[in-house]
Amino acid sequence: MRQSSVQREGADERVPHPRELGWDDSLYESDGTGAADTEGSGPTDRGDGPDAAPDTALSSTAQAGGAAPADAEESEAEAQGKGKGGRGRTANGASARRRSRRGPWRILRWIAGVLVLLLLGTAGAGYLYYRHLNANIRSGDRSNGSTGVKKPDANGAGQTPLNILLIGSDSRATAENVKLGGSKDTAGNPPLGDVQMLVHVSADRKNASVVSIPRDTRVDIPECKDATTGKVWPKTNAIINESLARGGAGCTLSTWEKLTGVYIDHWMTIDFSGVVSMADAIGGVEVCVQNNVWDRPLPGVPGGSGLKLTAGTHQIQGKQALQWLRTRHAFESDLGRAKAQHMYMNAMIRELKSQNVFTDTMRLTGLAEAATKSLEVSEEIGTVKKLYDLAMQLKSVPTNRLTMTTMPSVEDPLDRNHLIPLEPDADKVWEMLREDVAFDSNGGPADAKKTTEPAEPVSKDPAAPPAETGVIVRNGTGSEQQSAVPRRAADIAARLNAKGYTLAEADSTPSPQERTSVTFPSADLEGDAQAVAKSLGIPLSSVKRSTDVSGVTLVVGADWREGASYPKASKPVAGGIPKSADPLNGSEKDKCMPVYAPYRF
CATH class of the missing domain: 3.30.70.2390 (Alpha-Beta Plaits)
Known part of the structure; x- marks a missing residue:
């Protein structure tokens, strides 16, 4: 009874024997000569003989990781002095002592081996997944046209602003995009950049400003070279969404630089199916309409996004999010569409911040998968690490320091279906971006002051008389x-x-x-x-x-x-954005889109 009690206590209080965990001792035990141990080969080893009790007690204690009790040691000594059968018991005693010394270490080695395999497997899977994400990313030239706009000098703290051009393509190059965007008759046409926004993050990363240019704005498009075909497109004056078809996103970036004088660091493009994938990965985003809305074809006005919502607040995602972002007629114009897009983006950013997505591995993985498949980016940010670093810079901006705007514009006197920049308001917007002045006034006095004004670049080339x-x-x-x-x-x-x-x-x-x-x-x-x-x-x-x-x-x-x-x-001041830019602050949650009367139901 005493020996059984010792064995139960060992089993309850100590690590279980490896055999209980599936370990086969017979594959690894040796008597020191290279021969396998023969535990359990005779009656004494099975505990069938009259002298089995001391050995069993010793074995039990060894399995439990403790030392052999004194009476067990004495019984072993007596067993070694006996005649017939003593040799077998002596061998069994030696085996028990080996188990006493090596049992716990064998378990630890087994656990360590499993942990190493898990760590290596996890690291290997992580590396392979990282390579998978990198392979998803498509990239192209940053700029396809010459504008002469230079990257601004760093301030006294070594910081420069960050400017990223976001382009929404209307490409129907895939069946999915045709299904989502309609107009199957244009499936083979070059894509147009129907949504264009410049995201400006201040040098100190404390505020951000976004400016949209409506797709039908007439601008000067510089000469661009298509990196894929090698075709050179001559400079022209046309609506800005055509720039994407004249050399790709790099040409659109050059067009923006020529118009604004703002150096743009990167571009990102996304198509219809990409918007749906990203919207699904983000989850529901809250939007609001003042009236029932149904953006559908009407007599003399073809097309329509298909958006259909009742008055009030709704959570939208996936295809419905794409419909919201594409709705133009029901929101009266391209200017109304830009406003709706700004509401969606502000709500999306608030949603991502509330989800703590950057600390949630599963959410971050889902977003990374969707983003790398959905986005095409300029080559200098064409890796997962660079995109992640970019996101880290953007996420630090508080929502009340984020301002969405649209370039001030007026009807084009040459074509009432087009727009042109409204001056001097439009240039004031560009000047604020060039001077890195916040569109909002929520930063306080300390943020309004720059640490050191950047010196104007002076040429090393000496001037002639x-x-x-x-x-x-x-x-x-x-x-x-x-x-x-x-x-x-x-x-x-x-x-x-x-x-x-x-x-x-x-x-x-x-x-x-x-x-x-x-x-x-x-x-x-x-x-x-x-x-x-x-x-x-x-x-x-x-x-x-x-x-x-x-x-x-x-x-x-x-x-x-x-x-x-x-x-x-006069130097622009923080918060001095013209009213004609229709500013919308990221902290404004109560905004609701009005609906053009013909599209109400």
């Missing part, structure tokens, strides 16, 4: 809203002559543009161009390299319609 520098001056003071100032180029050329630039002369070529610029064709003329700009008080940020000119060229823009020196503009 003014009398040896040729300058072409053009009149660009005309715009869509106003006529050019007569003789403006001649007046500024005369001003340069008076400052020693005797080779400066006016050129009658019409060159309407909003902002005054000084351009040069090659690096050896950069110093000359900067010297010309300084002589007239033009900021060096307006000096750009361009292959469109043959020498130093000054275009007097609509921002300089009078005066001999370039006007010093």
Whole structure:
């Protein structure tokens, strides 16, 4: 009874014998000579003989990881002094002592081996999954056109703003996209960039601003080269959504840089099926409509997203999210569609923050899978790690420091179905982005001050004497809203002559543009161009390299319609975004979209 009790206590209080866990001792036991141990081969080993009790007690204690009791040791000594059968008992005693010494270590080795296999398997699976995600990612050239816009210098803390261009493609290149987007007759057409938004994250990563440009806005599109086909598309003036078909996303990025003067770090594109996948991975996003809405074809107005919702608040995802983002007629115009998209994005960001998605492995894995399959990105962020690092920078911005806007615009006088930038409001928006000024005023006094103003880039190329520098001056003071100032180029050329630039002369070529610029064709003329700009008080940020000119060229823009020196503009202030940009702060949860009357039910 005593021996049985010891065995039960060992089983309850100690680690179970490996045999109980499926370990086969016979494969690994040795008597030291290379022969397998013969435990249990005779009556004594099975505990059948009269002297089995001491051995059983010793074995039980060894299995429990403890030392052999004294009476067990004495019984073993007596057994070694007996005659017939003593040899077998002695061998069994030695085996028991080996088990006493090696039993716990064998278990630990077994557990360690299993853990190593698990760790290696997990790491291997993680590595393979990482490679799988990387293989999902499609990428392309950052820029397909020359704009001369340079990356801004870092501030005193070594930080630069982050600008990302988001492009929603209307591609019908797959059956799924045709099913979701309709218009199967356009399945083979080049994709158009129907949704375009620039996300600007401040250098200190404390605020973010988003600007949309409606798809039918007429702009100058620079010369672009299609990286896939090698085709060169000449520069043109057309609606901005055509830029995606003229060399891909890199051409759209170049178009934005030419229009805004803002250096754009990266682009991302997504198609219809990608939107659905991402919306499903994110989960339900809350939106609101003031009236019952059904965006459907009406007499004389074909198309429609198919969105159908009753008045009030709804959780939408998947296909319904795509319908919301594509609805235009029911929200009255492209401007209304941009507003609805901003509401969705703000709600999505609030939802992701509330879910703590970046600390939830399963949620993050699902999002990573959907994102890498859905997005095409510029090549410099074409890995999972770089995309994750990018997300980490974006997630630190509080919702009340996120502002969604639309470029101020007016109806195009040449075509009422198109839009053009509204000046000077549009340029004020671009200036705030260029100067890294927050669209909101929620940062407080400390955030409104920059640690160190970045120095304007000065060329290492020495400037030639003014009398040896040729300058072409053009009149660009005309715009869509106003006529050019007569003789403006001649007046500024005369001003340069008076400052020693005797080779400066006016050129009658019409060159309407909003902002005054000084351009040069090659690096050896950069110093000359900067010297010309300084002589007239033009900021060096307006000096750009361009292959469109043959020498130093000054275009007097609509921002300089009078005066001999370039006007010093007041510095933009945080929260000074024009009302015409229709700003929407990320913390505003009570916004509800109005519905155009013909699309109510």
